[in-house]
Amino acid sequence: MMPEAKKKATKNKDVRARVTPRMKEAVTRKIESLNNSNEVYGPIRESDVLIKLLEKWLKGEVEI
Numbered sequence: 001m002m003p004e005a006k007k008k009a010t011k012n013k014d015v016r017a018r019v020t021p022r023m024k025e026a027v028t029r030k031i032e033s034l035n036n037s038n039e040v041y042g043p044i045r046e047s048d049v050l051i052k053l054l055e056k057w058l059k060g061e062v063e064i
Contacts, residue, residue, distance in 0.1 A: 027054050 031051050056062040 024058060027058060030054065 031054055034051055053062065
């Protein structure tokens with residue numbers, strides 16, 4: 001990519017990702033696979049934290 005084009009692309013201040021139906025599908029599949037995993041790290045599974053974060057992201061409560 002040319003440097004001029006790159007500058008123009010990053011000029012836009014709103015660089016947050018839009019949640020598309022395809023993203024929702026992928027995140028939902030990831031949540032399901034994490035729910036099925038048995039990797040335990042201490043009292044809280046790492047996947048539990050990620051699931052909560054992804055669910056909040058889908059609702060638009062948090063930006064990743």
